[in-house]
Amino acid sequence: MDPIRNPYAPGAGTPPPELAGRDEIRETARIALERARIGRASKSLLMVGLRGVGKTVLLDRIREDADARHESSRIRAGLG
Secondary structure (H helix, E strand, O other), rough: OOOOOOOOOOOOOOOOOEEEEEEHHHHHHHHHHHHHHHHOOOOOOOOOOOOOOOOHHHHHHHHHHHHHHHOOOOOOOOOO
8 A cells, every 4th residue: 555645544532534333332322311310321432443543533523413402412531
């Protein structure tokens, strides 16, 4: 792959040209946030992965999704 044209370029939360293959986890997060909002129990989400796979970008998108639904959202990310 030509390193200049390669769309994969990890960069600490830098959004990629396309957030592909993340619809299912975004829907799971939407359901969990909606359930929490109305006082219902929901499963926790834990995102793990190698450096550069898009965890921060995905969390940012989940927050944007919640904000777009006019929800007050608080998403915590722990270190370690």
